[in-house]
Amino acid sequence: xxxxxxxxxxxxxxxxxxxxxxxxxxxxxxxxxxxxxxxxxxxxxxxxxxxxxxxxxxxxxxxxxxxxxxxxxxxxxxxxxxxxxxxxxxxxxxxxxxxxxxxxxxxxxxxxxxxxx
Amino acid sequence: xxxxxxxxxxxxxxxxxxxxxxxxxxxxxxxxxxxxxxxxxxxxxxxxxxxxxxxxxxxxxxxxxxxxxxxxxxxxxxxxxxxxxxxxxxxxxxxxxxxxxxxxxxxxxxx
Numbered sequence: 001x002x003x004x005x006x007x008x009x010x011x012x013x014x015x016x017x018x019x020x021x022x023x024x025x026x027x028x029x030x031x032x033x034x035x036x037x038x039x040x041x042x043x044x045x046x047x048x049x050x051x052x053x054x055x056x057x058x059x060x061x062x063x064x065x066x067x068x069x070x071x072x073x074x075x076x077x078x079x080x081x082x083x084x085x086x087x088x089x090x091x092x093x094x095x096x097x098x099x100x101x102x103x104x105x106x107x108x109x110x111x112x113x114x115x116x117x
Numbered sequence: 118x119x120x121x122x123x124x125x126x127x128x129x130x131x132x133x134x135x136x137x138x139x140x141x142x143x144x145x146x147x148x149x150x151x152x153x154x155x156x157x158x159x160x161x162x163x164x165x166x167x168x169x170x171x172x173x174x175x176x177x178x179x180x181x182x183x184x185x186x187x188x189x190x191x192x193x194x195x196x197x198x199x200x201x202x203x204x205x206x207x208x209x210x211x212x213x214x215x216x217x218x219x220x221x222x223x224x225x226x227x228x
Contacts, residue, residue: 037163037219044120045155045163045206047217059216095162101210101217103153103168110162 002026004034004096004108011114012086019082020111022096029077030054033100036070036081039110040092048094050101051079059101086115121146121207121220128226134195137223139207140188145218147188151210154183154192157222158203166205167192194225202227 007021024034035050049060053072060070067090069082079096094111097104122140129135139146146152152170155163165174167183170190180196190209194201207220
């Protein structure tokens with residue numbers, strides 16, 4: 001069974017750094033792109049970007065490309081989404097997804113990030 | 118790149134059919150057959166319902182179908198059931214700069 005298990009909820013202050021994780025299992029990790037989708041409170045889905053674990057090829061949405069870093073660690077089949085300086089507007093639920101640029105066939109349970117002073 | 122345009126809400130009675138539209142442009146929906154649809158129940162992660170315009174993943178009931186005409190994709194749900202009440206999002210590949218864009222979402226109410 002394909003599973004994407006994400007790290008737990010986070011509460012941070014503006015300006016702090018953060019890395020959230022997503023562990024994939026039940027499938028060959030390096031054969032599928034793995035990406036991130038943001039959902040702000042009460043809002044719709046927003047695609048952030050995607051990484052190919054086999055070679056770290058990364059495609060990031062222009063709307064967030066200078067705000068986040070996406071990476072993977074093949075040895076532990078884990079993907080990461082990282083911020084160096086959080087803003088209040090980063091408050092959202094973040095979902096990791098397996099798939100490609102065409103569709104996302106498996107979703108993690110979501111990680112709620114709250115940024116507040 | 119703007120989000121794809123979906124109606125804010127649609128409704129239908131049990132057993133009936135509803136169609137949710139997703140309108141883009143000739144640069145996204147009109148150019149690629151990579152439209153997908155996702156169902157999201159409150160407090161849950163989204164679930165893939167349709168990919169590549171009209172293909173159903175294993176396990177998705179055949180009551181769900183997808184199509185595309187020009188710059189508009191559509192999701193049709195026939196034989197509506199109470200559990201179909203959810204938010205539905207379309208999504209499309211939009212090329213090698215913006216890559217992927219979602220629609221704004223449609224809330225389906227089963228009356």
